[in-house]
Amino acid sequence: MNTTDPQQRKNVLVVTAHPDPGSLTASLTGFAVEHLRASGHEVRVSDLYAMKWKAVVDADDFPDHTPGRRLDVMGASERATLSGRLTPDVVAEQEKVLWSDAVVLQFPLWWFSMPAVLKGWFDRVFSAGFAYGPAVPPPYGDGAALAGRRALVSVTAGAREGAFSDRGIHGALPHVLHPVQHGLFWFTGMAPLEPFAVYGANELPEEDFARARQAYAARLDGLFTEEPVAFRSLSGGEYDRGMRLLPGTETPGTTGLDLHVRGVRG
Amino acid sequence: MNTTDPQQRKNVLVVTAHPDPGSLTASLTGFAVEHLRASGHEVRVSDLYAMKWKAVVDADDFPDHTPGRRLDVMGASERATLSGRLTPDVVAEQEKVLWSDAVVLQFPLWWFSMPAVLKGWFDRVFSAGFAYGPAVPPPYGDGAALAGRRALVSVTAGAREGAFSDRGIHGALPHVLHPVQHGLFWFTGMAPLEPFAVYGANELPEEDFARARQAYAARLDGLFTEEPVAFRSLSGGEYDRGMRLLPGTETPGTTGLDLHVRGVRG
Numbered sequence: 001m002n003t004t005d006p007q008q009r010k011n012v013l014v015v016t017a018h019p020d021p022g023s024l025t026a027s028l029t030g031f032a033v034e035h036l037r038a039s040g041h042e043v044r045v046s047d048l049y050a051m052k053w054k055a056v057v058d059a060d061d062f063p064d065h066t067p068g069r070r071l072d073v074m075g076a077s078e079r080a081t082l083s084g085r086l087t088p089d090v091v092a093e094q095e096k097v098l099w100s101d102a103v104v105l106q107f108p109l110w111w112f113s114m115p116a117v118l119k120g121w122f123d124r125v126f127s128a129g130f131a132y133g134p135a136v137p138p139p140y141g142d143g144a145a146l147a148g149r150r151a152l153v154s155v156t157a158g159a160r161e162g163a164f165s166d167r168g169i170h171g172a173l174p175h176v177l178h179p180v181q182h183g184l185f186w187f188t189g190m191a192p193l194e195p196f197a198v199y200g201a202n203e204l205p206e207e208d209f210a211r212a213r214q215a216y217a218a219r220l221d222g223l224f225t226e227e228p229v230a231f232r233s234l235s236g237g238e239y240d241r242g243m244r245l246l247p248g249t250e251t252p253g254t255t256g257l258d259l260h261v262r263g264v265r266g
Numbered sequence: 267m268n269t270t271d272p273q274q275r276k277n278v279l280v281v282t283a284h285p286d287p288g289s290l291t292a293s294l295t296g297f298a299v300e301h302l303r304a305s306g307h308e309v310r311v312s313d314l315y316a317m318k319w320k321a322v323v324d325a326d327d328f329p330d331h332t333p334g335r336r337l338d339v340m341g342a343s344e345r346a347t348l349s350g351r352l353t354p355d356v357v358a359e360q361e362k363v364l365w366s367d368a369v370v371l372q373f374p375l376w377w378f379s380m381p382a383v384l385k386g387w388f389d390r391v392f393s394a395g396f397a398y399g400p401a402v403p404p405p406y407g408d409g410a411a412l413a414g415r416r417a418l419v420s421v422t423a424g425a426r427e428g429a430f431s432d433r434g435i436h437g438a439l440p441h442v443l444h445p446v447q448h449g450l451f452w453f454t455g456m457a458p459l460e461p462f463a464v465y466g467a468n469e470l471p472e473e474d475f476a477r478a479r480q481a482y483a484a485r486l487d488g489l490f491t492e493e494p495v496a497f498r499s500l501s502g503g504e505y506d507r508g509m510r511l512l513p514g515t516e517t518p519g520t521t522g523l524d525l526h527v528r529g530v531r532g
Contacts, residue, residue: 019324020337055321055382058285071286073374074424074468108339112449113379116321116386123382140435158340163509169406169500170509171523176445178437183378202340234435243429243436256522257437 010041010224013100017048017107017118024156024201024209029106031213032154035220044096048117054089055120061087074128081129093125102150102223103190105180108201109157112176122184131188141233144189151185151192152223153177154216156201164199173197174229178257182231191228193219230262276307276490279366283314283373283384290422290467290475295372297479298420301486310362314383320355321386327353340394347395359391368416368489369456371446374467375423378442388450397454407499410455417451417458418489419443420482422467430465439463440495444523448497457494459485496528 014032018025029045036043046053059065062076064085080086086094097103107118114122129135136145155173157164164173173195174181185192196219198204198212219226232238238249250259280298284291295311302309312319325331328342330351346352352360363369373384395401402411421439423430430439439461440447451458462485464470464478485492498504504515516525 019322019339022336049322049324055386056285056315057376057381058315070288073285110323111385111388111392111453112445113385115323116382116389119377119379119385120321120382122377126377160508165510166522167511167525168509169498169505169511169526170449171444171526175441175523176449179378179442179445183436183442187377232435239435242426243434244431245433245435253519253521255519256432256524257441258522259433260435260437 008040008224010101011099012036012041012043012102012104012223013046013096014043014104014106015046015048015118015121016105017115017121019049021050023108024198024204025106025108027209028154028156028198028212028216031216032104032106032220035217036223039221044099046093046096046121048121053117053121054124055117057120057123061090061124063087074133078128078133078135081127082135086127090124090127093121094127094130097125097146097149100149102152103185104152104154104220104223106154107156109155109176109197112170114180126184126188137189138234139187139189140231141186141189141235143233143235144187147189149190150223150228151181151190152219153180153192153195154197154219155195156198158202159199161197161199164197175257181229182257182260186229186231192231193223193226193228232260232262274306274490276367277365278302278307278309278368278370278489279312279362280309280370280372281312281314281384281387282371283381283387285315287316289374290464290470291372291374293475294420294422294464294478294482297482298370298372298486301483302489305487310365312359312362312387314387319383319387320390321383323386323389327356327390329353340399344394344399344401347393348401352393356390356393359387360393360396363391363412363415366415368418369451370418370420370486370489372420373422375421375463378436380446392450392454403455404500405453405455406497407452407455407501409499409501410453413455415456416489416494417447417456418485419446419458419461420463420485421461422464424468425465427463427465430463441523447495448523448526452495452497458497459489459492459494498526498528 016029033043059071062080065076107114131145137143162168164170166172177195181192245259282295299309325337328346331342373380397411403409428434430436432438443461447458511525
């Protein structure tokens with residue numbers, strides 16, 4: 001399993017959020033870290049519960065903010081970022097993101113989205129001037145602020161796999177995760193892979209967990225070789241100045257969120 | 267504007283999250299509260315920043331949890347809910363939800379989703395045994411745990427309206443908000459209306475703000491009369507036992523998340 005080619009040695013940041021160190025999420029995180037290291041990669045972990053990560057953006061995030069004055073979050077965030085006056089916890093996470101060649105998120109799907117503490121990691125770490133805003137390159141694609149990185153979302157879900165499909169009542173997982181895949185990763189230039197999921201996670205028999213680890217290992221092995229989701233770039237000539245997809249660009253019959261993926265989703 | 271018919275007097279819970287009391291979000295919240303009261307409704311407000319709402323689910327949420335033992339969040343949440351042992355802050359919010367005939371969310375769209383503190387309100391308040399899980403009726407529809415209530419999401423977004431459409435690069439707002447509209451509200455039985463949005467919110471000229479208030483007032487006036495989004499009920503005979511939409515149920519040509527809405531989205 002050891003990769004000896006130094007070209008293939010990459011930096012991976014694993015960000016995870018679950019309150020129980022004995023949870024399936026924690027097991028999968030541990031498995032991913034070991035597997036990636038055994039493959040020769042450098043791995044750093046942000047375990048948000050263990051770090052007691054501050055989830056909520058507020059005035060304390062901007063030491064230069066005058067108490068009692070208006071708090072324009074985007075403006076304050078950008079000023080603090082550009083002047084190097086963000087709080088040390090945020091700076092440390094930004095350094096990890098910049099160090100990384102890939103980010104892996106491991107979290108339980110709570111209400112079809114991230115646990116609050118992980119959303120708060122993005123709210124605080126992906127500051128204006130770092131991940132978005134007028135001071136960085138335009139969003140959506142290879143030229144955006146955090147381009148050059150890959151992203152893999154790995155979730156656990158209580159529901160069965162069939163219920164997470166186009167016809168399944170929850171919707172297809174890539175659509176449910178659109179705000180993360182497209183709105184967070186692709187927006188900031190990171191190339192997201194198709195998400196990985198372990199379903200039926202509330203009561204997972206040991207043999208299913210073994211199968212899940214095997215499937216996860218295969219995805220982790222492809223972290224730097226798999227084809228990312230073919231989201232369209234804002235600068236790729238497919239959108240007009242109002243950021244609307246040009247007529248006739250899509251494969252006929254494609255609608256909704258799939259309009260923003262090249263070709264037809266599999 | 268005063269409604270005298272007591273039949274039309276309803277209870278509305280407004281939940282809002284923005285760190286700046288002078289923000290557009292705060293203005294719209296204030297406007298909504300005044301407008302609803304002037305229309306004769308009872309209004310209660312959960313201003314999560316003002317309340318210093320605890321955003322993160324952890325063992326402290328479950329006073330009966332034995333420190334050091336496994337924390338099965340769903341199990342602990344259900345046991346605490348059913349035995350009346352949730353923390354007082356969560357119980358107070360659950361009482362507001364049960365009291366309400368409609369819930370209005372007012373928040374800035376951060377990374378195409380809620381601020382972390384609002385996600386944490388749902389993570390903690392919508393506990394197992396209260397909003398989901400085996401101890402309450404099945405999800406998705408009129409019979410689910412919180413049925414009989416309406417829900418209106420009102421967001422502010424920096425982007426322009428055209429970029430939030432099917433062909434717009436961000437995607438159509440109802441698709442972007444699918445985890446909230448369908449995954450939170452409809453899942454728990456609440457009937458969501460189409461979301462309301464104020465776009466271009468980073469720099470909103472006064473005349474645009476006046477227009478936004480007028481548009482918001484019209485939506486608030488329709489809170490109890492507007493047709494909710496026609497999401498399909500799990501128990502309505504349109505899904506199989508695997509929660510997959512039965513073949514031939516949809517209008518031909520409908521795909522993706524729209525499969526779960528009756529008819530074709532406008």
